[in-house]
Amino acid sequence: MLRFHNIVFGPIHSRRLGSSLGINLLPEHGKLCNFDCIYCECGWNKDGRGDTVMPSAEEVSHALEAKLKECAEQGTPIDSITFSGHGEPTLNPHFPEIIAQTVSLRDRYCPRAKVSVLTNATTVNRPEIFEALTKVDNPIMKLDASTYDGVVLVNRPSGSYDIEAIVSGLSRFGGDFVLQTMFLKSPEFDTASEGNLPGWMDIVRRLRPREIMVYTLDRETPEKDLEKYTVEEMTALVQPLIDEGFFVQIRG
Numbered sequence: 001m002l003r004f005h006n007i008v009f010g011p012i013h014s015r016r017l018g019s020s021l022g023i024n025l026l027p028e029h030g031k032l033c034n035f036d037c038i039y040c041e042c043g044w045n046k047d048g049r050g051d052t053v054m055p056s057a058e059e060v061s062h063a064l065e066a067k068l069k070e071c072a073e074q075g076t077p078i079d080s081i082t083f084s085g086h087g088e089p090t091l092n093p094h095f096p097e098i099i100a101q102t103v104s105l106r107d108r109y110c111p112r113a114k115v116s117v118l119t120n121a122t123t124v125n126r127p128e129i130f131e132a133l134t135k136v137d138n139p140i141m142k143l144d145a146s147t148y149d150g151v152v153l154v155n156r157p158s159g160s161y162d163i164e165a166i167v168s169g170l171s172r173f174g175g176d177f178v179l180q181t182m183f184l185k186s187p188e189f190d191t192a193s194e195g196n197l198p199g200w201m202d203i204v205r206r207l208r209p210r211e212i213m214v215y216t217l218d219r220e221t222p223e224k225d226l227e228k229y230t231v232e233e234m235t236a237l238v239q240p241l242i243d244e245g246f247f248v249q250i251r252g
Protein backbone atom coordinates (compact mmCIF):
# COMPACT_ATOMS: atom_id res chain seq x y z
CA MET A 1 0.00 0.00 0.00
CA LEU A 2 1.43 3.35 -1.05
CA ARG A 3 2.32 5.67 1.87
CA PHE A 4 4.31 8.94 1.99
CA HIS A 5 5.92 9.91 5.27
CA ASN A 6 6.40 13.61 4.70
CA ILE A 7 3.99 16.34 3.62
CA VAL A 8 6.44 17.16 0.82
CA PHE A 9 8.23 14.18 -0.73
CA GLY A 10 10.77 13.70 -3.50
CA PRO A 11 11.96 14.97 -5.81
CA ILE A 12 11.35 11.79 -7.75
CA HIS A 13 12.15 11.50 -11.42
CA SER A 14 9.07 11.10 -13.58
CA ARG A 15 9.16 10.52 -17.33
CA ARG A 16 6.22 12.84 -17.75
CA LEU A 17 6.93 15.52 -15.15
CA GLY A 18 10.75 15.47 -14.88
CA SER A 19 12.11 16.20 -11.38
CA SER A 20 8.93 16.24 -9.36
CA LEU A 21 8.08 17.15 -5.77
CA GLY A 22 4.93 15.59 -4.37
CA ILE A 23 2.66 17.10 -1.72
CA ASN A 24 0.36 14.99 0.45
CA LEU A 25 -2.46 17.07 1.97
CA LEU A 26 -4.05 13.99 3.54
CA PRO A 27 -3.32 12.11 6.80
CA GLU A 28 0.19 10.67 6.95
CA HIS A 29 -0.85 7.22 8.21
CA GLY A 30 -4.30 6.91 6.67
CA LYS A 31 -6.32 7.46 3.55
CA LEU A 32 -9.05 10.02 3.07
CA CYS A 33 -11.13 10.08 -0.07
CA ASN A 34 -14.78 10.38 -1.09
CA PHE A 35 -14.10 7.73 -3.75
CA ASP A 36 -12.87 4.22 -2.96
CA CYS A 37 -11.61 3.15 -6.37
CA ILE A 38 -11.17 -0.55 -7.01
CA TYR A 39 -7.64 0.20 -8.27
CA CYS A 40 -6.53 2.76 -5.63
CA GLU A 41 -2.81 2.49 -4.87
CA CYS A 42 -3.55 3.65 -1.30
CA GLY A 43 -5.82 0.65 -0.63
CA TRP A 44 -9.42 0.61 0.59
CA ASN A 45 -10.75 3.51 2.67
CA LYS A 46 -11.71 1.11 5.48
CA ASP A 47 -8.06 0.14 5.95
CA GLY A 48 -6.88 3.75 6.21
CA ARG A 49 -9.24 5.24 8.78
CA GLY A 50 -6.84 5.24 11.75
CA ASP A 51 -5.40 8.70 11.10
CA THR A 52 -7.60 11.65 10.15
CA VAL A 53 -5.18 14.51 10.83
CA MET A 54 -4.59 16.71 7.80
CA PRO A 55 -1.77 19.25 7.59
CA SER A 56 -2.55 22.94 8.03
CA ALA A 57 -1.76 25.55 5.38
CA GLU A 58 1.12 26.75 7.54
CA GLU A 59 2.62 23.26 7.88
CA VAL A 60 2.44 22.73 4.12
CA SER A 61 4.00 26.05 3.31
CA HIS A 62 6.85 25.53 5.85
CA ALA A 63 7.56 22.04 4.53
CA LEU A 64 7.51 23.19 0.91
CA GLU A 65 9.69 26.22 1.50
CA ALA A 66 12.25 24.12 3.42
CA LYS A 67 12.37 21.57 0.59
CA LEU A 68 12.66 24.24 -2.11
CA LYS A 69 15.53 25.92 -0.22
CA GLU A 70 17.28 22.57 0.22
CA CYS A 71 16.92 21.81 -3.51
CA ALA A 72 18.23 25.29 -4.41
CA GLU A 73 21.28 24.81 -2.13
CA GLN A 74 22.03 21.41 -3.60
CA GLY A 75 21.46 22.57 -7.17
CA THR A 76 18.59 20.09 -7.65
CA PRO A 77 16.26 21.34 -10.37
CA ILE A 78 12.50 21.16 -9.78
CA ASP A 79 10.30 20.81 -12.85
CA SER A 80 7.06 20.07 -11.13
CA ILE A 81 5.16 20.37 -7.84
CA THR A 82 2.33 17.86 -7.77
CA PHE A 83 -0.52 17.45 -5.29
CA SER A 84 -1.23 13.76 -4.94
CA GLY A 85 -1.06 11.55 -1.87
CA HIS A 86 -3.25 9.46 0.41
CA GLY A 87 -6.59 10.46 -1.03
CA GLU A 88 -8.40 13.45 -2.50
CA PRO A 89 -6.36 16.66 -2.01
CA THR A 90 -9.31 19.05 -2.35
CA LEU A 91 -10.84 17.55 0.81
CA ASN A 92 -8.18 19.31 2.87
CA PRO A 93 -10.19 22.28 4.23
CA HIS A 94 -7.25 24.61 3.58
CA PHE A 95 -6.87 23.63 -0.08
CA PRO A 96 -7.52 27.10 -1.63
CA GLU A 97 -5.06 28.80 0.73
CA ILE A 98 -2.47 26.07 0.19
CA ILE A 99 -2.70 26.50 -3.58
CA ALA A 100 -2.22 30.27 -3.31
CA GLN A 101 0.85 29.79 -1.08
CA THR A 102 2.30 27.08 -3.33
CA VAL A 103 1.99 29.22 -6.45
CA SER A 104 3.72 32.07 -4.68
CA LEU A 105 6.57 29.81 -3.39
CA ARG A 106 6.93 28.35 -6.89
CA ASP A 107 7.20 31.87 -8.35
CA ARG A 108 9.90 32.70 -5.81
CA TYR A 109 12.09 29.56 -5.88
CA CYS A 110 11.48 27.73 -9.17
CA PRO A 111 9.38 29.89 -11.51
CA ARG A 112 9.61 27.43 -14.38
CA ALA A 113 8.14 24.53 -12.40
CA LYS A 114 4.57 23.51 -13.14
CA VAL A 115 2.04 23.09 -10.34
CA SER A 116 -0.28 20.12 -10.88
CA VAL A 117 -3.24 18.78 -8.88
CA LEU A 118 -4.52 15.23 -9.27
CA THR A 119 -8.17 15.28 -8.23
CA ASN A 120 -11.21 13.03 -8.63
CA ALA A 121 -13.22 16.10 -9.74
CA THR A 122 -16.00 15.57 -7.18
CA THR A 123 -15.49 19.03 -5.67
CA VAL A 124 -15.27 20.92 -8.96
CA ASN A 125 -18.61 22.63 -8.30
CA ARG A 126 -17.46 24.20 -5.06
CA PRO A 127 -16.62 27.77 -6.13
CA GLU A 128 -13.50 28.12 -3.95
CA ILE A 129 -12.12 24.78 -5.20
CA PHE A 130 -12.81 25.58 -8.85
CA GLU A 131 -11.20 28.98 -8.39
CA ALA A 132 -8.07 27.38 -6.84
CA LEU A 133 -7.86 24.78 -9.62
CA THR A 134 -7.87 27.52 -12.27
CA LYS A 135 -4.70 28.94 -10.64
CA VAL A 136 -2.56 25.84 -11.18
CA ASP A 137 -0.83 24.89 -14.43
CA ASN A 138 -2.29 21.40 -14.63
CA PRO A 139 -5.66 20.63 -13.05
CA ILE A 140 -5.72 16.86 -13.73
CA MET A 141 -9.34 15.79 -13.39
CA LYS A 142 -10.38 12.14 -13.10
CA LEU A 143 -13.34 10.74 -15.00
CA ASP A 144 -13.16 6.96 -15.28
CA ALA A 145 -16.66 6.10 -16.49
CA SER A 146 -19.36 7.77 -18.53
CA THR A 147 -22.41 6.69 -16.51
CA TYR A 148 -23.41 6.82 -12.87
CA ASP A 149 -23.51 3.00 -12.76
CA GLY A 150 -19.99 2.83 -14.17
CA VAL A 151 -18.68 5.31 -11.61
CA VAL A 152 -20.29 3.28 -8.82
CA LEU A 153 -18.53 0.12 -10.03
CA VAL A 154 -15.07 1.66 -10.54
CA ASN A 155 -14.86 4.58 -8.13
CA ARG A 156 -17.38 3.55 -5.41
CA PRO A 157 -18.26 7.14 -4.37
CA SER A 158 -19.36 7.75 -0.81
CA GLY A 159 -22.47 9.91 -0.65
CA SER A 160 -24.29 11.20 -3.67
CA TYR A 161 -22.62 11.55 -7.06
CA ASP A 162 -24.15 13.24 -10.10
CA ILE A 163 -22.11 12.64 -13.24
CA GLU A 164 -24.00 15.26 -15.24
CA ALA A 165 -23.23 17.88 -12.57
CA ILE A 166 -19.54 16.93 -12.62
CA VAL A 167 -19.35 17.13 -16.42
CA SER A 168 -21.11 20.48 -16.31
CA GLY A 169 -18.63 21.67 -13.65
CA LEU A 170 -15.70 20.52 -15.80
CA SER A 171 -17.13 22.43 -18.78
CA ARG A 172 -16.43 25.65 -16.89
CA PHE A 173 -12.70 25.18 -17.54
CA GLY A 174 -13.45 25.91 -21.21
CA GLY A 175 -11.15 23.00 -22.14
CA ASP A 176 -8.18 24.34 -20.15
CA PHE A 177 -7.64 21.22 -18.05
CA VAL A 178 -6.29 17.67 -18.30
CA LEU A 179 -8.77 14.80 -18.24
CA GLN A 180 -7.42 11.60 -16.70
CA THR A 181 -9.07 8.23 -17.31
CA MET A 182 -8.09 4.78 -16.04
CA PHE A 183 -8.60 1.98 -18.58
CA LEU A 184 -9.25 -1.41 -16.96
CA LYS A 185 -11.38 -4.51 -16.92
CA SER A 186 -13.03 -5.92 -13.81
CA PRO A 187 -15.56 -8.76 -13.61
CA GLU A 188 -18.29 -6.07 -13.58
CA PHE A 189 -16.91 -3.17 -15.59
CA ASP A 190 -14.94 -2.76 -18.79
CA THR A 191 -13.77 0.67 -19.96
CA ALA A 192 -13.99 -0.49 -23.57
CA SER A 193 -17.58 -1.78 -23.33
CA GLU A 194 -20.34 -0.46 -25.58
CA GLY A 195 -22.10 0.78 -22.45
CA ASN A 196 -19.14 2.97 -21.49
CA LEU A 197 -16.61 3.92 -24.16
CA PRO A 198 -18.86 5.72 -26.70
CA GLY A 199 -20.39 7.77 -23.87
CA TRP A 200 -16.93 8.64 -22.53
CA MET A 201 -15.88 9.81 -25.99
CA ASP A 202 -19.00 11.97 -26.19
CA ILE A 203 -18.08 13.58 -22.87
CA VAL A 204 -14.55 14.22 -24.19
CA ARG A 205 -16.04 15.87 -27.30
CA ARG A 206 -18.25 18.05 -25.12
CA LEU A 207 -15.46 19.11 -22.76
CA ARG A 208 -12.61 19.36 -25.30
CA PRO A 209 -9.83 19.07 -22.66
CA ARG A 210 -6.45 20.34 -23.82
CA GLU A 211 -4.99 16.98 -22.92
CA ILE A 212 -6.38 13.52 -22.17
CA MET A 213 -4.29 11.15 -20.05
CA VAL A 214 -5.24 7.55 -20.57
CA TYR A 215 -3.49 5.06 -18.32
CA THR A 216 -3.86 1.60 -16.88
CA LEU A 217 -3.00 -0.45 -13.80
CA ASP A 218 0.57 -0.16 -12.60
CA ARG A 219 0.82 -1.20 -8.95
CA GLU A 220 -0.94 -3.60 -6.62
CA THR A 221 -4.69 -2.93 -6.38
CA PRO A 222 -7.13 -3.48 -3.49
CA GLU A 223 -9.63 -5.30 -5.74
CA LYS A 224 -8.18 -8.46 -7.20
CA ASP A 225 -9.18 -9.83 -10.63
CA LEU A 226 -8.52 -6.55 -12.41
CA GLU A 227 -7.00 -6.60 -15.86
CA LYS A 228 -4.96 -3.90 -17.51
CA TYR A 229 -4.96 -2.78 -21.12
CA THR A 230 -1.81 -2.66 -23.23
CA VAL A 231 -0.65 0.61 -24.80
CA GLU A 232 -1.53 -0.82 -28.23
CA GLU A 233 -5.06 -1.69 -27.12
CA MET A 234 -5.63 1.72 -25.53
CA THR A 235 -4.27 3.45 -28.63
CA ALA A 236 -6.70 1.53 -30.83
CA LEU A 237 -9.59 2.34 -28.49
CA VAL A 238 -8.94 6.11 -28.46
CA GLN A 239 -7.94 6.33 -32.14
CA PRO A 240 -11.19 8.11 -33.14
CA LEU A 241 -10.32 10.94 -30.70
CA ILE A 242 -6.72 11.12 -31.96
CA ASP A 243 -8.06 11.29 -35.53
CA GLU A 244 -10.30 14.17 -34.49
CA GLY A 245 -7.26 16.09 -33.27
CA PHE A 246 -7.43 15.51 -29.50
CA PHE A 247 -4.09 15.34 -27.69
CA VAL A 248 -4.14 11.95 -25.98
CA GLN A 249 -1.25 10.74 -23.80
CA ILE A 250 -1.29 6.99 -23.31
CA ARG A 251 0.64 5.39 -20.47
CA GLY A 252 0.96 1.63 -20.04
Ligand code: SF4
Pocket residue numbers: 033034035036037039040041042086087088119120155
Ligand atom coordinates in the same frame (compact mmCIF):
# COMPACT_ATOMS: atom_id res chain seq x y z
S1 SF4 B 1 -9.83 9.06 -6.24
FE1 SF4 B 1 -7.66 8.60 -6.12
S2 SF4 B 1 -7.22 8.52 -3.91
FE2 SF4 B 1 -9.42 8.41 -4.14
S3 SF4 B 1 -9.89 6.25 -4.11
FE3 SF4 B 1 -9.67 6.86 -6.26
S4 SF4 B 1 -7.54 6.47 -6.77
FE4 SF4 B 1 -7.69 6.45 -4.54
